[in-house]
Amino acid sequence: MNHFSPGHQAPAESGQEPLFPGFPTLDIGALLRAVIGRIKLIAGVFGGFVALALVYVLVAPKWxxxxxxxxxxxxxxxxxxxxxxxxxxxxxxxxxxxxxxxxxxxxxxxxxxxxxxxxxxxxxxxxxxxxxxxxxxxxxxxxxxxxxxxxxxxxxxxxxxxxxxxxxxxxxxxxxxxxxxxxxxQNIESAQRAKKMLETEAGNQLKRVEIAEDALQKFREENSHLRLDEEGNFAGTTLGDLDRLLSDAKNARLHAEAERTQLELINPEEDPERVFEIGHYVEQEHIAKLLLFRNQKRAEFAKVRRQFTPSHPTYKDFEDELAGIEEQVRLTAGKVADTIRKRVKTAEEHEKNLMASVQEQKTKMLELDGVLKQFRAKKRAVDAAYQTYHSLLERINETDVTEGVTExxxxxxxQPVVPDKPSSPKKKVTVILAGMLGGMMGLGLVLVLQLLDRSLKTRRQVESTLGLSVLAEIPQAFDENWELRESLFVSNSPASLVSEGFRALRTSLSALSPRSVMITSASPADGKSFCAANLALLQAQYGYRTLLVDADFRKPSLAKALLTPGMGDPGSASLSTQNICQKTPFPNLSLITCGQFIPNSGETMSGEHFAAMLWEAYRSFDCVIIDSSPAGVVSDALSYARYADAVMVVVRSGVTQTGDAQRVVQELRRMRAPLAGCILNGSTEQSAIKAQYYEDYRPAPAPPVAALPMNSDPAAEEANQPGPAPAAAL
Known part of the structure; x- marks a missing residue:
């Protein structure tokens, strides 16, 4: 029988190794909350930098x-x-x-x-x-x-x-x-140096001019029989005409040879008309008239042939006359063919004569052209020497003018002015930059401290680092100096967020239906006894016979918080208060405070004894809540964790170190303990919206749970308790 309401199903465990062993998984939300929580530190660093900047601005020399x-x-x-x-x-x-x-x-x-x-x-x-x-x-x-x-x-x-x-x-x-x-x-000195250099160069250039003029004059005297004037080209014009005539002669010869080639492909006797088509002979007047007259006679003879027979005199006259004209056409074609052949020979002879004349003229021109080139070269040398000399004289005149001109x-x-304000230090810029640097340094300091903090703080960090789901988040409800008797929120403040957190824990456990739940932690200050006591009280309030086992052999604390004075001293060693079931002032809740040591032994309770105790408790109670020793400090809880139906690890936000929690979870898994999940105690992640919602919709106060007053009669309470119920699962 399941005595927990249906609720959250814990996700499967994750076996992934963290990226940085010993450090929690990075949580951006936690970083932002850390920044907001340490805003005073950031403000202090910011103020310090601004103060230093103000001191610097006041003390630094002004420029x-x-x-x-x-x-x-x-x-x-x-x-x-x-x-x-x-x-x-x-x-x-x-x-x-x-x-x-x-x-x-x-x-x-x-x-x-x-x-x-x-x-x-x-x-x-x-x-x-x-x-x-x-x-x-x-x-x-x-x-x-x-x-x-x-x-x-x-x-x-x-x-x-x-x-x-x-x-x-x-x-x-x-x-x-x-x-x-x-x-x-620099300009004056440069002008003086340039003038001196130019004067020296001008004297040297004048000597070069004189040498060039003497050479030109001597060349003229040696070639006085020739007309050495650049206006004439000696026989250049005649040579050009001969070249043009030679080109025309070559063209004429090629044209005549082309006509002769066409003529060789024609038989003048058989096809005289094709001879006339060579060149432009057909356009000559006497040939055109002859062909026209022949064509007319052919037309007239064609009519006669249709009118008369070959034996008729008229037919014979026309036939003889046409034959004479055809003979005349053939003779004319023969003359044209002879003319074409003669033109080829004439063109070849003319070209040959012109070539001889051109060659002779070129020989003469080569001799005269060499003389002219020498003359022109000497003339250009004189002109260049004069031009360079005059240029040097102009530059000398320019340097003379430069000495008297200051440009x-x-x-x-x-114009520069006398400044009325210092340029440095810049007060506003210095203070603003110092403030920005201080803000960034403060923010960086907070982020570094947060990143170097190895404690677990948020649900996301716990689940991703330990590979266990967080069954419930218990809000932070007390400071470091707290008493367990004062932290029974389920009884003292049932409408608080802390009590709501334990109700969420009970809902999450309902999916597992455990008869017994062991609560352990990595260190003593994580709040495992606080969670065990409040969870047991919650179960008892729902009417279930609940047994709370204080299995912290080294430092038991539940008896002092739950039992009234006179019901047994939890600190004494008398067997009357140890290893026995005691009724508490709270209805349906009983407490067992385990013995500190087995007589004549240096060890705590063995696993077999603990299992036997659980089986005995199952016959008299609906559920058993076990508050064990911190597994990260002593190994007591590891010895009998596997005998419980569910084991929960309490992680206190901002206190439990990542490495300690990881080692505890690893050891519990090695002992094959039935890990159900984690309880995140002291969580600061409760949002303002959630708190406001719970405040606005807080349930009406319920009547107090029937419980014995702190000085009630134990006998009467025992009479009012229901009889033992059959064994059942949580």
Missing amino acids: YESTAIVLVSPKKEKVLDINSVNQPDFESLDALKSLSKTITNGTSIVKVIDRLNLRNDPNFLKPVEGGYSDAEIIEIMWNRVSSELDRGTRLIGVTVKDKDPKRARDMALAFVEEFELTLVQ RQITISD
Whole structure:
């Protein structure tokens, strides 16, 4: 017979090994709750960082920044391009970047310091014996001055940081002016060097001009019989005409040969008309008239043939006349054929003669062309020498002009001003960043502490880590300094969330129908006696004869919590109160406090004795609740756990360590104990919605369960108890 209401069925056990042995499974919800629960720690770290930031802002020295914006002028087109001689080209991006770095280089830093007389200024540099070297000054100023090119523009920002705002302005302006003077001096020096170099090169070039002119004049004298003028080409025009005539002759010969080839394929006697079709002979007037006259006679003869017989005189006259015309056509075709053959020979001879003339003319031209090439080469040498010489003279004139012209390639687009507020430390930014860093550090600290915490806290962690289902979650109801007598919530506060948790536990056990339930834990402070006492009281309230066995041989505590004074001292060693069944002031609930040791033995109760006690209890009670020793501390519970119908492990949220709980579960499985699941004691996962719901729909107070007062008569109570019932399962 099942004395538990139908309810939750425990899921199957999981045999999966945890990813990190000794640590619980990661639970995001638990992490969030830990963050909320330790919000004061996060706030403390946040406040500490903000306080440090405020102290830094108040104590740190104040630095002022002053910035001068410089515009680099683009290259301009000029009548005299003097810039091409001695000034750098700042058109490319790389050149602009190089210029921006040059403005604040080491040389410029030393010049500005000397220009403003800051080397020995005690307000600028701390006085030292022997003064500062240039290298030391550059190292000190290197992080105080910067120049940066604004991308997409020709603007360069020169920024100087200093503790004195006015001095920061003066130094920014001095850097720009000093660099501008440096550029001007470089231009003048470059112009002087270029002029000297050009004058030397011009003298050498003039000598080359004279040598080239002498060579040209000598060549003219040696070839005075020829017309050495670039306007004429000697016999170039005649040679061109001969080439064109030779080309025409070749074309004529090829055309004549083509006509002759066509003629060879025709028999002039049999087909004279095809001869006329070669070339354009058929278009000649006398041939066209002859063919027309013949065709007319053929037409007339055709009529005569239809009218007269061959023996008729008219027929014979027309026949003789037509034969004469046909003979004349054949003779004309023969003459045309002869003409075609003669044209081929004439064309070949003409081409041959022209080829001979062209070859002769080319021989003469080759001789004259060589002379002309030499003349032209010498003439070009003279012209090139003169052109180079005049170019050098122009460049010399340009450098003379450059020495007297100072063109500004950089101009100040935005004058530096005296700053009225320090640039560092930045109060708002520093405090905000410190707050953000403090918040992240506090949050990280909480997360690290939570991740390093090896205790089990949530249902999900317990089920995934131990492989056992959580049969019920008992909300946290007391602090560390609690008394078991004060924690009987099922009797003292039946409408509380704690009592509802034990009712959920009873519902979950109903699926297993156990007659006896053993409750153990990994450590003494997990609340196993608290769970055993309240579960036994709940069963007794439902009217079942319940036996609560205090099997914690090392430290029994149930007698002190459940028995009234005078019913036996749980701490004494008298056998009158040990190993015997005692009635409690609560109806239907009896208690057995097991003996501490078997006489003359150093061991606790053996498993056989414990099994015999259970079988004896089954005949007098409906269910048996066993509060055993903590299995993680002593091995008493492991000896007789297999004799119970169901074994539950109490896990206290935030107290029970993962490794301890895993070892207890592993040992119970090794002893083949019937593990039913876990009880999560002290759970903080009860949501506000669930608590509010239970508060709003709290059941009406029930009449108190009949129980003996603490000073009632045990005899009268025994008289009111029902008789023994037959053995039944829980």
